[in-house]
Amino acid sequence: MVDFTFTEDQEMLRAAFREFIEAEIAPHAAKWDADDYCPVELWPKMGEVGMLGIFVPEELGGAGLGHIERVMVIEEIARHSAGLAIAVFTHHLCMGAILDGASEDQKKKYMPSLCDGSKICGLAVTEPGGGSDYMGQKTTGVKDGEGWIVNGRKCFITNGGPADITVCTAVTGQDDRGRNQLSCFIFEKEDEGFGPGRKEHKMGLRGSWTGDVIMDEVRLSADRLMGAEGKGAGVGMKAIGEIGRASMSAIACGIIRGCIEESVKFANERVLYGKPISKIQAIQFHIAEMRMWYEASRLLTYRAASLKDKGQPAITEFAMAKGFSVDMSVKASQNAIELMGGYGVMNEYPVERFHRDALASISSGGTTEIQKLIIAGDTLRAFTA
Amino acid sequence: MNIGVLVKPVPDPEQYNSITIDPETKRLNRSGVPTIVNPSDKCAVEAALKLKEKFGGKIVIFTMAPPDGREKLMEVLAMGADEAVLVSDREFGGADTLATSYTLVKAVEKKSAESESFDLILSGNESADGATGHVPAQVGEMLGFNHLSAIVQIVAEGEGRPDSLTVFQKIENGKNEFEIKLPAVIGVTRDINKPRYTSAMGVIKAKKKPFDTYDCEALSPDKSRIGIEGSPTKAGAIFTPDTGRKSEELSGSPEEIAEELVKRIKAIGVTINSGGGCRE
Numbered sequence: 001m002v003d004f005t006f007t008e009d010q011e012m013l014r015a016a017f018r019e020f021i022e023a024e025i026a027p028h029a030a031k032w033d034a035d036d037y038c039p040v041e042l043w044p045k046m047g048e049v050g051m052l053g054i055f056v057p058e059e060l061g062g063a064g065l066g067h068i069e070r071v072m073v074i075e076e077i078a079r080h081s082a083g084l085a086i087a088v089f090t091h092h093l094c095m096g097a098i099l100d101g102a103s104e105d106q107k108k109k110y111m112p113s114l115c116d117g118s119k120i121c122g123l124a125v126t127e128p129g130g131g132s133d134y135m136g137q138k139t140t141g142v143k144d145g146e147g148w149i150v151n152g153r154k155c156f157i158t159n160g161g162p163a164d165i166t167v168c169t170a171v172t173g174q175d176d177r178g179r180n181q182l183s184c185f186i187f188e189k190e191d192e193g194f195g196p197g198r199k200e201h202k203m204g205l206r207g208s209w210t211g212d213v214i215m216d217e218v219r220l221s222a223d224r225l226m227g228a229e230g231k232g233a234g235v236g237m238k239a240i241g242e243i244g245r246a247s248m249s250a251i252a253c254g255i256i257r258g259c260i261e262e263s264v265k266f267a268n269e270r271v272l273y274g275k276p277i278s279k280i281q282a283i284q285f286h287i288a289e290m291r292m293w294y295e296a297s298r299l300l301t302y303r304a305a306s307l308k309d310k311g312q313p314a315i316t317e318f319a320m321a322k323g324f325s326v327d328m329s330v331k332a333s334q335n336a337i338e339l340m341g342g343y344g345v346m347n348e349y350p351v352e353r354f355h356r357d358a359l360a361s362i363s364s365g366g367t368t369e370i371q372k373l374i375i376a377g378d379t380l381r382a383f384t385a
Numbered sequence: 386m387n388i389g390v391l392v393k394p395v396p397d398p399e400q401y402n403s404i405t406i407d408p409e410t411k412r413l414n415r416s417g418v419p420t421i422v423n424p425s426d427k428c429a430v431e432a433a434l435k436l437k438e439k440f441g442g443k444i445v446i447f448t449m450a451p452p453d454g455r456e457k458l459m460e461v462l463a464m465g466a467d468e469a470v471l472v473s474d475r476e477f478g479g480a481d482t483l484a485t486s487y488t489l490v491k492a493v494e495k496k497s498a499e500s501e502s503f504d505l506i507l508s509g510n511e512s513a514d515g516a517t518g519h520v521p522a523q524v525g526e527m528l529g530f531n532h533l534s535a536i537v538q539i540v541a542e543g544e545g546r547p548d549s550l551t552v553f554q555k556i557e558n559g560k561n562e563f564e565i566k567l568p569a570v571i572g573v574t575r576d577i578n579k580p581r582y583t584s585a586m587g588v589i590k591a592k593k594k595p596f597d598t599y600d601c602e603a604l605s606p607d608k609s610r611i612g613i614e615g616s617p618t619k620a621g622a623i624f625t626p627d628t629g630r631k632s633e634e635l636s637g638s639p640e641e642i643a644e645e646l647v648k649r650i651k652a653i654g655v656t657i658n659s660g661g662g663c664r665e
Contacts, residue, residue: 009588012459016583023582050585063585 004299006068013069017076020049029081032207033353038087039207040120040162047117051077052091056099060107061115066309067242068302071250075301078254079261080350082357083207085254086364089247090158090208094121096243097167101184101227101235110165110186122159124168124213125236127152134237135180139215141170148172148220150185153197154213158364161196161209164189168215169236172229184232186224193218204353204360240365241315242308245322248365249301252325255354255361256294259329259336262351263287266340277339286339290332297325316378323371329358386442386546387501388433389493390466391508391520394420394450394457398513411620412479413514422457425509427464429573431580432539433507434465439541442504443467447492449477449485455596462594463587464580469594470496474601476608481616482515486523488611491604493528496597503568504546510534510572521572531565534572 006014024045032039046052055070056062063069070092078085095114098107113119127137139152150170160166165188172183187194197212227235264287267278277283304317333355337344345352362368396404396418405414422430433444446461448454449472458469472492480488497503506528511518518534525532537560538553547567554561555574565571601611609615635642647657 008456008459009592012456012463012583012588012591013585015460016463016585016588020582045582048584049582054585063589065585065589069585 010069010072013065014072014076017049017051017073020045020051021076021080025077025084026080029084029207030347030350030353032081033083034206034347036201036206038159038162038209039084042084043091043117043120045117046088047115051088052117053095053111053115055092056095056111056115060099061112067246067305068309070243071246071301071305074247074250075254075257075298078251078357079258080254081207082251082255082354082361083205085251086158086205086247086361087208089243089251090122091120092247093239093243094123094159094163094165094167097123097184097235097239098186098226100238101232102186103226106186106223106226114165119164120159120162121165121167122157122163122213123236123239124154124157124160124166125240126154126156128155135182135233137169137171137180137182139168139170141172141183141185143172144219146222148185148222148225150187150215150218150220152215154215156200156210157213158208158210160211160213161199166194166213167226167236168213169232170215172232175230181230182233182236183229184226184235185220186226187215187218187220191218191220202360204356204358205364206356242318244365245318245371246301246305246308248361249297249304249318249321249325251361252322252329252358253294253297253301255329255358256290256297256325256332259332259351259354260287260290260294262349262354263290263336263339266343266349270340283339286335290335293328293332297321297328300324316375319366319371319374322365323368323375326358326361327368329361330355333358386436386440386505387503388436388442388444389496389503389506390426390429390433390444390446390461391489391506391524392426392430392446392448392457392461393423393509393512394448394454395423395512395514397421406623408623410479411623420453420457422460423509423512423514425511425513425573425575427461427509427580428575428577429507429509430461430464430466431578432573433505434581435578436505436539436541437465440546442546443501445470445496445503447472447489447496449473449480449488449492452598455598458596459591460583462591462596463583465587467594469596471596471598472604473598476601476612479613479616480611481618482517482519483523483617484611484615486520486527487615488604488606489520490524490527491606492599493524495599495604505550505567506530506570508570508572510536510574518572521570525570528568528570530568530570532570532572533563533565536571536573537576539571539573539577 050063051073053062054065054073055067058064074085074089114121129136141148141150168185169182171180173181175181193216197214199211267283268276270277300321304314304321307314307317336351343349396415400418403418407414437444444466446458446466446469448458452473454471462469470492477488508521521534522532535555536552537555540551549564549566552563552565635645
């Protein structure tokens with residue numbers, strides 16, 4: 001039999017994180033969105049309660065739990081602030097890449113401070129040419145004696161401004177067939193020639209810093225190469241495919257849940273023709289749809305996370321979860337706006353923010369079309385009679 | 386310094402509209418209503434954790450509750466307490482504050498006999514549901530310990546296990562300062578601190594901590610002092626007061642109604658200024 005219940009520990013964790021989030025995040029979410037401010041001062045607090053290092057082994061400063069618990073953290077944050085949720089998951093994304101591709105010395109050097117929140121990190125892969133043309137990157141890493149010189153520009157990089165540690169991909173050579181070979185490098189904020197460029201102004205997911213990261217003749221010592229030379233493509237792609245898409249799915253689940261909670265509250269309080277509008281069937285249909293979309297999105301998301309925790313391949317499952325749940329979050333937030341009528345588009349209520357957040361989530365981690373390509377590729381292989 | 390903390394699961398205040406009163410037994414029907422750890426009890430746990438950080442020792446949590454009270458004890462263990470005792474038996478059901486205090490005292494005494502005695506018993510000053518504030522004083526009297534309630538600050542000075550604590554008690558226009566000799570029972574208010582958040586590591590460790598369940602047989606209490614039988618408090622009549630407002634409909638032309646309104650407003654002592662606005 002399939003068991004779809006969370007363990008007692010997981011429920012306790014959710015309750016504990018919810019208490020923290022409702023006190024430290026929910027009351028400020030609207031202001032962070034309005035000011036497009038990333039609350040970096042929260043990192044040490046989130047580190048203290050274990051939200052940052054939740055999936056990191058204990059010996060590296062984490063809680064030693066898995067991706068189900070990590071997804072839970074992101075969903076709970078996104079119930080109130082999808083903007084902060086994407087900043088936290090980008091922190092996880094970089095940590096996941098380090099766990100996957102870095103040497104033991106590099107892990108020991110960087111992971112404890114990323115778990116306790118004394119440092120912020122990010123992963124810089126996307127370039128102006130487009131995130132989906134992953135192997136066509138223009139950033140270069142050229143050998144310079146024992147070390148490297150890196151030049152390039154990354155764009156749409158979450159945490160690019162506040163990050164103390166950034167893992168970037170760069171082209172370091174070509175294979176026999178002339179195809180690019182990528183390597184991963186670890187950059188520190190103080191590295192000369194390295195730093196944030198232009199900050200973007202997004203329609204949604206505000207409250208997270210997104211913009212350019214510039215590498216201008218950055219000289220790195222040999223110990224900043226993460227993993228083997230020319231083997232960085234897989235590290236970056238795995239982090240995006242599993243941690244990134246899992247997190248975007250979790251953000252979508254959080255947005256849908258937020259929409260349901262706001263809609264139920266509004267429908268019970270708003271009185272029309274002498275009774276709450278929750279008694280009106282048309283309103284109930286809106287709520288019922290949102291609930292179906294939430295449950296289905298959650299099942300896909302947590303199932304994919306459970307596969308990853310079991311060490312099984314989950315790229316296709318995360319692509320399905322991401323593509324479906326983000327589409328559903330767009331629909332759910334539109335439902336919530338329609339349900340609330342004129343109030344739905346006023347920033348006095350959070351649902352207009354949820355709708356902007358849902359729309360802004362479409363491209364992060366790959367558009368729905370990219371997810372469909374992944375799903376179709378797997379389906380054409382797996383369903384061959 | 387060994388500290389016992391008395392903790393009570395109470396209905397979540399956000400769900401108070403789901404609570405009903407049984408008209409026969411006059412008891413609250415809390416079934417199906419989610420519970421939380423009584424907020425001031427959580428402050429008592431935080432105060433205990435701070436004292437332990439300074440003086441060492443251990444913290445044991447006691448709660449008298451149905452079996453599902455275990456969940457709330459796990460939450461407090463996850464905050465950092467060392468051990469928990471769930472006092473649970475159908476025979477304890479229906480207890481008022483006196484019977485509850487007696488039962489908790491029996492549990493504290495049993496735990497003391499099994500390991501080390503307690504230097505301090507902390508609890509919230511009152512529960513969010515009953516709000517009597519009886520338990521800290523009753524427990525203090527029954528244990529033969531010094532006791533104080535409404536404490537908003539505990540000053541922990543010096544090194545090693547203290548013989549006494551300096552505490553501040555909230556009064557209407559300020560604070561009373563006391564030095565209380567240990568062992569003691571102290572009831573703290575929510576002003577004393579902000580309880581720490583539960584961490585992921587705390588949750589992971591909670592399940593591995595010692596957890597005892599004491600039933601009636603384990604405590605061997607005087608049965609005339611527990612449950613309904615041991616509860617001298619008897620609820621009187623329960624009724625919903627009439628909160629409707631007296632109303633009267635005035636009839637006549639708009640001018641006549643306005644004139645009558647002005648007359649009546651003046652009759653209750655309100656002067657109407659020609660420049661607008663009212664004054665009494």
